[in-house]
Amino acid sequence: MKNILFIIVVAFLSSCTTTAPIAKSVAYKGIYDEKPLTVLLMPPINRSTNVEAKEYFHSTLNIPIANSGFYVIPTFLSMEILKKESAYDAELFLNSPLTKFGEVFGADLAVFTIIHKWDKSGLAAKVYVQVEYIIKSTKTNEVVYTRTGDVTYDASVSTGVGGAWGALADIAASAINTAATKYVDVARACNAYTFKDLPAGKYSPIYGTDGEQLAGKKIFKVRLNSKYR
């Protein structure tokens, strides 16, 4: 009886854990102190060998951040203004003052995304991504949030048929899944997973009350697929 209880407790704990036992109010203190509302997405910095990776991330960053309760400056509009202001290359601003973005956009935070790796493996339909997220305050220029993920995304669609025929069917099903849809989903899953521990913004019903929740690991390794939400 005691054993069962123990196993269940362990299962319970492991079902939701983030292992780093730091509260979000400590890990992301700057966000809780400054109470930012408006977020500017910097165009992702692509250091991977896949030229397309930038767009995959650019079109999937705003949903998890907006759904956390922040005001995310609309992407197409901000792109236009950044281009007009010759500020489209985010690399230039990674280590320089961001006050200008506060003045031009009213942004409290700037989100930098650095795609370090984006590699595909043929038949197994796996994508391996290494991505770093850095959120800086436009007021203090301090990093208020950063996480780096090693993500293995499994794009294979299981047909649920076993054996050799099943494996063949699985490969065919994966190929039908169009490339763009699949790769946009890779970026979506990376962003969704990472920003799960983003402090709640002003439009969230739990705004200001989530500081005791635990922050995720700063550097993490995870396997994701299209079902990850």
Added chain:
Amino acid sequence: MKKILFISITVLMLASCTTQKPLYTWGKYEITSYNYLKNSDEKSTQQLIETYQNIIEKQKGSRGVVPPGVYADYGFVLLQANKTEEGKAMLLKEVALYPESKIFIDRILKIIEE
């Protein structure tokens, strides 16, 4: 006894992991905005416009309002497609719903008038 304990703990376990209803729903936003970003042709523009209309008209998020940036980017896409009046009206809707957007919406309106 065992059964009750097991059921109650399972229920607790499930409850602790459920994802709440999101603040906003976005339909096919990701793929259609990607296609527009990549191609900006007639087809991708039309599909993105449909996505925006869908987000606005069939919003099922817990806040029950249009998500940040949707009116604004929708307006911007309309402006790009030379639908100036419609586009401007959308930009002003963004300001009404999210006053924090006024600063850059004013800037974009100025760029258009240049």
